[in-house]
Amino acid sequence: MIDKTGYSATQIGLHWIVALLVAGQYIFKDSIASAWDAYTRGQEVAFSPLILAHVAGGILILAFVLWRLVLRLTRGVPPAPENEPTPLKTLSHVAHWGFYAILAAMSVSGGLMWFGDVQAAAQAHNVLKVMLLALIVLHVVAIPFHKLVLKNNVMQRMIRPAR
Numbered sequence: 001m002i003d004k005t006g007y008s009a010t011q012i013g014l015h016w017i018v019a020l021l022v023a024g025q026y027i028f029k030d031s032i033a034s035a036w037d038a039y040t041r042g043q044e045v046a047f048s049p050l051i052l053a054h055v056a057g058g059i060l061i062l063a064f065v066l067w068r069l070v071l072r073l074t075r076g077v078p079p080a081p082e083n084e085p086t087p088l089k090t091l092s093h094v095a096h097w098g099f100y101a102i103l104a105a106m107s108v109s110g111g112l113m114w115f116g117d118v119q120a121a122a123q124a125h126n127v128l129k130v131m132l133l134a135l136i137v138l139h140v141v142a143i144p145f146h147k148l149v150l151k152n153n154v155m156q157r158m159i160r161p162a163r
């Protein structure tokens with residue numbers, strides 16, 4: 001893997017599109033959650049465009065995550081800021097890979113429960129949604145930490161493309 005000085009415009013664009021899509025999955029989850037509830041009780045499932053949006057959103061997220069993964073492995077990503085202590089470098093590395101793994105697992109478990117009626121996948125989807133939320137909180141809290149404590153502007157790397 002090649003380490004670059006910054007993220008490319010495509011990597012930055014994909015980061016923010018995925019962030020928006022993930023926010024949508026949480027904000028507009030009620031329709032699919034009630035549809036699933038009705039289905040598991042053997043009741044009729046009423047159609048709502050938000051159900052379709054959750055399924056389509058999940059599939060899009062998976063496609064964009066795979067695209068990002070290919071870019072990460074072929075083009076590379078910038079190294080951690082120099083003044084970042086080693087344990088934090090390791091933590092951010094694990095967190096970033098954790099995002100790729102959890103997002104892919106959420107989409108696959110969602111697909112398996114919705115299209116395959118796999119109960120274990122339904123349980124996994126519910127556990128993963130909490131893990132993803134915890135990771136997002138950690139990720140967002142890291143931004144002011146970098147700015148105020150480490151005094152580096154890591155946020156700029158996800159705004160301004162390297163080239």
Ligand code: HEM
Pocket residue numbers: 022025026029032033034036037054055057058059061062103104106107108109110111112113114115122125126129
């Ligand atoms: C990264 C992609 C995804 C994210 C972040 C995500 C997130 C969520 C969240 C937050 C819930 C709400 C659970 C609750 O509190 O009731 C949920 C429920 C659900 N999702 Fe997803 N989802 C994703 C992909 C998918 C896909 C691709 C499908 C189907 C093809 C799907 C099917 C469902 C179903 C059926 C429920 C209702 C389950 C329940 O209420 O127990 N999801 N999802």
Ligand code: HEM
Pocket residue numbers: 015018019020022072077078080096097099100103136139140143154155156157158
């Ligand atoms: C307001 C929300 C968010 C902010 C402010 C933010 C900010 C950032 C910043 C500044 C970086 C660059 C870190 C570095 O250069 O070392 C980054 C990387 C990353 N972010 Fe976010 N992010 C947000 C939401 C999300 C969400 C929702 C996800 C996933 C669902 C996500 C996944 C990632 C991943 C995987 C990386 C690492 C990219 C790589 O090196 O491959 N971010 N984020």
